[in-house]
Amino acid sequence: xxxxxxxxxxxxxxxxxxxxxxxxxxxxxxxxxxxxxxxxxxxxxxxxxxxxxxxxxxxxxxxxxxxxxxxxxxxxxxxxxxxxxxxxxxxxxxxxxxxxxxxxxxxxxxxxxxxxxxxxxxxxxxxxxxxxxxxxxxxxxxxxxxxxxxxxxxxxxxxxxxxxxxxxxxxxxxxxxxxxxxxxxxxxxxx
Amino acid sequence: xxxxxxxxxxxxxxxxxxxxxxxxxxxxxxxxxxxxxxxxxxxxxxxxxxxxxxxxxxxxxxxxxxxxxxxxxxxxxxxxxxxxxxxxxxxxxxxxxxxxxxxxxxxxxxxxxxxxxxxxxxxxxxxxxxxxxxxxxxxxxxxxxxxxxxxxxxxxxxxxxxxxxxxxxxxxxxxxxxxxxxxxxxxxxxx
Numbered sequence: 001x002x003x004x005x006x007x008x009x010x011x012x013x014x015x016x017x018x019x020x021x022x023x024x025x026x027x028x029x030x031x032x033x034x035x036x037x038x039x040x041x042x043x044x045x046x047x048x049x050x051x052x053x054x055x056x057x058x059x060x061x062x063x064x065x066x067x068x069x070x071x072x073x074x075x076x077x078x079x080x081x082x083x084x085x086x087x088x089x090x091x092x093x094x095x096x097x098x099x100x101x102x103x104x105x106x107x108x109x110x111x112x113x114x115x116x117x118x119x120x121x122x123x124x125x126x127x128x129x130x131x132x133x134x135x136x137x138x139x140x141x142x143x144x145x146x147x148x149x150x151x152x153x154x155x156x157x158x159x160x161x162x163x164x165x166x167x168x169x170x171x172x173x174x175x176x177x178x179x180x181x182x183x184x185x186x187x188x189x190x191x
Numbered sequence: 192x193x194x195x196x197x198x199x200x201x202x203x204x205x206x207x208x209x210x211x212x213x214x215x216x217x218x219x220x221x222x223x224x225x226x227x228x229x230x231x232x233x234x235x236x237x238x239x240x241x242x243x244x245x246x247x248x249x250x251x252x253x254x255x256x257x258x259x260x261x262x263x264x265x266x267x268x269x270x271x272x273x274x275x276x277x278x279x280x281x282x283x284x285x286x287x288x289x290x291x292x293x294x295x296x297x298x299x300x301x302x303x304x305x306x307x308x309x310x311x312x313x314x315x316x317x318x319x320x321x322x323x324x325x326x327x328x329x330x331x332x333x334x335x336x337x338x339x340x341x342x343x344x345x346x347x348x349x350x351x352x353x354x355x356x357x358x359x360x361x362x363x364x365x366x367x368x369x370x371x372x373x374x375x376x377x378x379x380x381x382x
Contacts, residue, residue, distance in 0.1 A: 020211055023270045030270040034225075043318075043338070043361035078363065079214050079221040080271045127234075131382060147234070167373045168380035170234035172269065178369045182358045189359035191322060 002184065003120050003141040005053040006035045006173055007113055009148045013061040015092030019084045026084070027058035031146045033083035034174035038181070040070055041078045047181075054087070055113055063112030066090045073105030113154050117143070122161060124150075125180065127170045129163030132183050139164070142180065144173050193375065194311050194332040196244040197226045197364055198304055200339045204252040206283030210275045217275070218249035222337045224274035225365035229372070231261055232269045238372075245278070246304055254303030257281045264296030304345050308334070313352060315341075316371065318361045320354030323374050330355070333371065335364050 010027035017026035022033065032054050039052040050070040057063050066087060068076075076082055090102040099107035116122075122143035132138070139162060150158065166179040185191075201218035208217035213224065223245050230243040241261040248254050257278060259267070267273055281293040290298035307313075313334035323329070330353060341349065357370040376382075 020272065023268060023273075034269075038366065041363055041366075043363055045361075077214060078225075081211065082214075167376050168382050169376045170236075171369075171373075172232055172234055175229065175232075175369045175372075178362075178366045179373045181366075182362075182370045182373075185358050185360045191359050 001049055001051060001140060002047075003051045003053070003122075004035070004039050004177060004180075005055060005116055005120075005122060005141075005143040006032055006146060007055045007143070007150070007154065008032045008057060008146045009151070010058040011054070011056040011146070012058050013056045013064045013091060014059075015088040015090070017084075017088065019081050019088070022080065022084055028147055029084060029087065030080055031173060032056075033080040033087070034172070035177055036068055036076070036083040036086075037078045037080070038174040038177040039068070040073065040076065046070065046073070053116060055111070055116060056091075057112065063110065063115075064091065064095060065109055065111040065116060067099060067107045067109075069105045069107070071105070075103055076105075113143075114157055117157050122158070124158050124161050124163045125166065125176050126163050127165050127167070129165040132164050132166050132180065135164065138184060138187070144176055146173055192331060193238075193241045194244070194313075195226070195230050195241065195368060195371075196246060196307055196311075196313060196332075196334040197223055197337060198246045198334070198341070198345065199223045199248060199337045200342070201249040202245070202247040202337070203249050204247045204255045204282060205250075206279040206281070208275075208279065210272050210279070213271065213275050219338055220275060220278065221271055222364060223247075224271040224278070225363070226368055227259055227267070227274040227277075228269045228271070229365040229368040230259070231264065231267065237261065237264070244307060246302075246307060247282075248303065254301065254306075255282065255286060256300055256302040256307060258290060258298045258300075260296045260298070262296070266294055267296075305348055308348050313349070315349050315352050315354045316357065316367050317354050318356050318358070320356040323355050323357050323371070326355065329375060329378070335367055337364055 316335040
């Protein structure tokens, strides 16, 4: 099982955002939607062995965590609006500290970075880390940030974790997920 | 200069499509929008040394080619609607066989696969090709298909070209562009 967590620093935490204005009013929710798509889609298949967590820290009801579970996920298409629509539904139901399913394979709960980092041994995907191609045994959990850097408080929470880089340039979070998948796919196929 | 051409077999060729229905009424225009975004965006920069060509073969006025030129490109954000909006504008102006600019850095003309393959020495990005990591000198022009395979006629037009694969799995066209960029970035940075 590959686990990916993406921190959305400004991402809206209620379901009242407009699917046609995700970069604006929804706090760069478009970035997170592309991360969901990159996490799961192959050309003619779906990566069932992936979980993708979105940690939403924006107005008005932060923090919330949405979990996309590939094993049970339904109704997701590769386009941004499709992921956005499932996120809207997840953000429209009442939440507590336990996951509650909003649509098949999508669940939501209260929680932030300090909670999720206790639950999985995330490596940090960051352009300043060790080149992924040189790492003998890859971790199976990764955390990365949206278009903003991790805050100093988040950096403290992530101190001591493996830092892994997919390449020499700072790239978008969804692109980093795509390159990570490529490296894992290659190793799995013996390339 | 890196040149990328993506063939949109069903992609609408008039500007009357709805930005909120790009996977449906616009003939999977969402795929092409993600390819444009993957072609140009770094985290905090823009890849000016890239040209991205969309070859649109859908109803009602095929074929058309839209060229995105990184050097002059403006008004492009990473989200699908942003690229879709520039495509709509390009498809709304009269076209001939010469490129005509619709917005800064975006031009459109009549033309199809048989035209563009004469103009650049495209390698074919395809999962059945030679592993990109084993190729000593990478080409600077690549053609790839949207969610559909190249047709037999297109395969004939592309016969004899280098076939290059970015990994062992069949992945979406935008993901292939992202992995291609990663390989080129690594070589450029001496990784």
